[in-house]
Every structure is written in structure tokens, then in C-alpha cells.
Amino acid sequence: MTLDLVQAGAAAELLDIDPCNGLRTRLMEMGLTPGTHLSVVRHAPLGDPIEIKVRGYRLSIRKQEAALIRCRPL
DSSP: OBGGGSOTTOEEEEEEEOTTSTTHHHHHHTTOOTTOEEEEEEEOTTSOSEEEEETTEEEEEOHHHHTTEEEEEO
16 A cells, blocks of 8 residues: 555555655655654645654655555554
8 A cells, every 4th residue: 555545544654665766765864764653644635745744743745755655554
């Protein structure tokens, strides 16, 4: 499952980020590394951006970026 499909209020464990995309390094620099637990706080009214809580802080990422992140529901 990808992060853009996780419902608001649900938690997930990050498995990996699509290596074929140039955004991988930027997302990993923001703390989105494999094995990290995160929770989806909310989706904007039209579904973009998505606010997530990771490593004790909140981060908003675009739906396109979230679609690159493979995760497992907790």
C-alpha cells in the first residue's frame, strides 16, 4: 500500500520509497526512512496535501509524493 491510500488517523510503518524518482533523497532527508512509524493526521479537502506525523513533528507532503512511499498499516 502507498501512503496516499492510508486513511486519516491511521498509523503505518514506512517500508521504502520509489528509488526511480528524484524525490527519494529529499523525502529521506525529512526523516522518512525505512522502518519509521508515522501516522496520517489529515488530508486536505481535495486530498492534497497530506499531513503526517513522523518522529514527533508534523509534515505536509503532496499526494504525488505520498504515492511514492510504500508502507504497511499498523
